[in-house]
Amino acid sequence: MSKPKLAxxxxxxxxxxxxxxxxxxxxxxxxADAFDIVLWPIAIDFKYSDIxxxxxxxxxxxxxxxxxxxxxxxxxxxxxxxxSGLLVAFGSCACGGGIPGLANATDRQAIFARAYRxxxxxxxxxxxxxxxxxxxxxxxxxxxxxxxxxxxxxxxxNVDYYVPGCPPTVELIGKVVxxxxxxxxxxxxxxxxxxxxxxxxxPREPKENRKVKAFRPLCEATPNAEECFLDQGIVCCGPAxxxxxxxxxPLANAPCRGCFGPPxxxxxxxxxxxxAVSSVIDAKNEDEIEGIVDQIQDPLGLFYRFGLPRSLLHRxxxx
Amino acid sequence: xxxxxxxxxxxxxxxxxxxxxxxxxxxxSRMQYxxxxxxxxxxxxxxIDPTFVVKALRDGADGVLVAGCHPGDCHYxxxxxxxxxxxxxxxxxxxxxxxxxxxxxxxxxxxxxxxxFASVVKEMTETVRKLxxxxxxERAQVEQA
Numbered sequence: 001m002s003k004p005k006l007a008x009x010x011x012x013x014x015x016x017x018x019x020x021x022x023x024x025x026x027x028x029x030x031x032a033d034a035f036d037i038v039l040w041p042i043a044i045d046f047k048y049s050d051i052x053x054x055x056x057x058x059x060x061x062x063x064x065x066x067x068x069x070x071x072x073x074x075x076x077x078x079x080x081x082x083x084s085g086l087l088v089a090f091g092s093c094a095c096g097g098g099i100p101g102l103a104n105a106t107d108r109q110a111i112f113a114r115a116y117r118x119x120x121x122x123x124x125x126x127x128x129x130x131x132x133x134x135x136x137x138x139x140x141x142x143x144x145x146x147x148x149x150x151x152x153x154x155x156x157x158n159v160d161y162y163v164p165g166c167p168p169t170v171e172l173i174g175k176v177v178x179x180x181x182x183x184x185x186x187x188x189x190x191x192x193x194x195x196x197x198x199x200x201x202x203p204r205e206p207k208e209n210r211k212v213k214a215f216r217p218l219c220e221a222t223p224n225a226e227e228c229f230l231d232q233g234i235v236c237c238g239p240a241x242x243x244x245x246x247x248x249x250p251l252a253n254a255p256c257r258g259c260f261g262p263p264x265x266x267x268x269x270x271x272x273x274x275x276a277v278s279s280v281i282d283a284k285n286e287d288e289i290e291g292i293v294d295q296i297q298d299p300l301g302l303f304y305r306f307g308l309p310r311s312l313l314h315r316x317x318x319x
Numbered sequence: 320x321x322x323x324x325x326x327x328x329x330x331x332x333x334x335x336x337x338x339x340x341x342x343x344x345x346x347x348s349r350m351q352y353x354x355x356x357x358x359x360x361x362x363x364x365x366x367i368d369p370t371f372v373v374k375a376l377r378d379g380a381d382g383v384l385v386a387g388c389h390p391g392d393c394h395y396x397x398x399x400x401x402x403x404x405x406x407x408x409x410x411x412x413x414x415x416x417x418x419x420x421x422x423x424x425x426x427x428x429x430x431x432x433x434x435x436f437a438s439v440v441k442e443m444t445e446t447v448r449k450l451x452x453x454x455x456x457e458r459a460q461v462e463q464a
Contacts, residue, residue: 289407
């Protein structure tokens with residue numbers, strides 16, 4: 001009997017999710033024992049055309065990591081959706097847009113200007129920018145279109161499961177592999193993590209009366225290892241982030257960065273976080289409040305570090 | 320034929336104890352103010368989650384007014400201070416999203432200030448009218464594709 005088929009794909013991502021799969025050590029062997037891997041660009045050489053030739057639903061499971069930022073990724077998302085029984089958004093970028101999703105705070109034009117003209121290391125006297133087509137003596141060459149906005153996977157195709165994390169932890173991947181191998185799957189649409197917030201898993205004790213007079217960026221702070229970060233005036237995404245990581249970052253004396261996305265029933269992670277952070281401010285006078293709030297640099301980047309495309313507004317407005 | 324003027328849609332979140340009573344007084348006193356506000360009564364301005372404000376904009380409002388008791392007058396003692404802190408941070412965030420400051424306003428209206436409510440609504444309607452409809456075409460770009 002032939003084994004069920006598995007595909008692992010990367011779109012707009014750093015590759016860390018694929019490395020995390022390898023980090024599971026012996027679990028990856030379970031995966032290789034139980035499945036025939038039909039696509040895994042980081043590890044095995046397959047051609048897209050091989051995948052395109054496969055019949056519909058012939059891949060049992062596809063673990064898709066990365067956000068969708070260009071035409072190639074969108075095409076592959078559609079190709080894999082059609083051919084996969086289960087499509088799993090694997091990692092923060094696929095689930096919520098992730099770090100690449102922060103590009104939604106700007107746009108294609110500004111990104112191209114920066115990357116191809118403005119950086120001090122750029123030498124581009126002719127001002128060449130990527131074009132989707134270029135005519136050469138040998139014929140027309142094409143590259144995928146670079147989109148104005150980054151989208152998470154379920155803004156492009158239907159997604160069956162979500163595995164959050166930047167990258168998903170080894171324990172979580174183990175859980176996913178066990179579920180896939182045993183066939184005991186959670187209800188469709190589930191987020192494979194915990195249903196609480198990072199604060200519930202975090203051993204740090206918050207103060208009864210929270211009184212923050214000043215916020216400091218992490219790079220300027222020497223955090224106390226026992227006190228709640230928010231009580232120390234350091235923005236921590238724990239209150240509005242889904243649990244399941246075991247509070248890895250707070251345990252390493254770093255505030256939560258929010259990579260697991262919003263907890264259940266939270267519509268917009270950044271706005272909930274904004275609420276939580278402003279609730280610890282100890283000031284009643286308007287000017288004083290203004291002064292404290294101004295110490296939080298770049299709230300958009302801080303509150304939506306892993307989920308700007310997923311947010312209610314998805315991206316910055318343009319005039 | 321006259322040119323149709325843009326009529327903004329403004330969602331007003333009013334606290335039960337002061338601002339809603341203030342709006343009520345404006346009505347009872349038959350004060351005239353633009354019919355552009357849709358009022359939503361909440362128990363306290365402190366209940367207004369920033370999500371409500373952004374969701375209102377996203378789902379078709381051109382402006383959002385939040386009104387509560389004057390500082391020191393909150394029925395729940397401190398709810399309006401919480402609103403104030405949240406509002407200041409929210410405005411910073413909205414600026415980064417490219418949303419004009421005039422679209423979201425926090426103000427204090429007591430139960431006796433019917434006139435103040437009417438004038439706040441007038442001011443805000445004119446401000447938002449000048450800003451024009453709140454369109455977030457980029458949102459559609461993400462959601463349609």
